Amino acid sequence: MRPLVSILIPAYNAERWLADTLRSALAQSWDHKEIIIVDDGSTDRTLSVARFFESDTVKVFAHANQGAAATRNAAFARCSGDYIQWLDADDLLGPDKIALQMEALGDSPNPKTLLSAEWGKFLHRPSRARFIPTGLWCDLPRAEWLMRKMELNAYMQTATWLVSRELTEAAGPWDTRLSGDDDGEYFCRVLMASDGVRFVPGARIYYRKPRPESLSYIGACNSKRDALWLSMKLHVGYLRSIEDSFRSRAACARYLQDCLELLYPERRDLVAQAQELAGELGRRLDMPHFPRKYAWINRLFGWRVARQTQRILPWIRWWFLCKWDRALQILSTGISRERVLIPAGTRTLNRDRTRSNRIPMRSAH
Secondary structure, eight states: OOOOEEEEEEESSOTTTHHHHHHHHHTOSOOSEEEEEEEESOSSSHHHHHHHTOSSSEEEEEESOOOHHHHHHHHHHTOOOSEEEEOOTTOEEOTTHHHHHHHHTOSSOOTTEEEEEEEEEESSOGGGOEEOOOTTSSOBOHHHHHHHHHHHTOOOOGGGOBEEHHHHHHHOOOOTTOSSSHHHHHHHHHHHHSSEEEEEEEEEEEEEOOOTTSTTOOTTOHHHHHHHHHHHHHHHHHHHHHOOSHHHHHHHHHHHHHHHTTTTTTTHHHHHHHHHHHHHTTOOOOOOOOOHHHHHHHHHHOHHHHHHHHHHHHHHHHHHHHHHHHHHHHHHHOSSEEEEEOTTTOOEEEEEOSSTTOOOOOOOO
């Protein structure tokens, strides 16, 4: 029998996107699958949308709000798969994503092989997703993958990975202390338990560009800065546990430098700790400077105003781009009937928009 793949979806206030995400999961050409959704105490109709898709293949659970990491742990505790596909509630899987990765393993799969895939960002129209390769888009041994991530300030989106149950159990649970970058830290542990990463060209993820209020957005939140600093320390420790060389220490210092602007100047205590850690690596960090377009605000009005402007302007830009992309989607597909497209010759998914309060019609499973 072919291995069972569990598609695990933590969901919080994802009413607007969840139906499309579930359709992309149901449309997977790898037919031996189960889909587990755990609602994390949503205050909108996320749970109702999930219940609409409930079947022998789709199982729905709910608990009080505990955060993304705890919800992912709850989803894994309820699954039976030989392989695990993590999927956020607003992202989409290409229809052959899982099948291509499973086929890459061959007839005698090594459960310690960690599989990755291509990913591209989009707002409303997946057909406009841009797939831009980085230095991580290739087969790599563990230490090289982690060093490149930290040297290049690169990452792989959560859903790109396909992980065996053996690797998942070896990595341990998601860290509930991390309110941000929980996926970056978690997949470091998965990587450390693996024999290396196999990149599968053509297997694709469609990653909806994060909103300013999303989990990955730090803004002025001090608890997220504390979580980021914890993740930073763990990243450095993980790489040095695999390889402690001149290059690995330089990669750690580069990573600390890149992350420092998210801590400075609001959290000078964490900046001091980062400088101390850099000293242990034989390096010294430079204090971040505002980009030119914000530097004049800093000179005239101080860093607090400059930082606030630096936060607000990208949000305004994102809002206008999102509205524009949404308008183009409606114009191209019709106002009364929205056609959600998964590009590159894949299945077209329809969503009835004639009533704003109607749950989307059930797809053929």
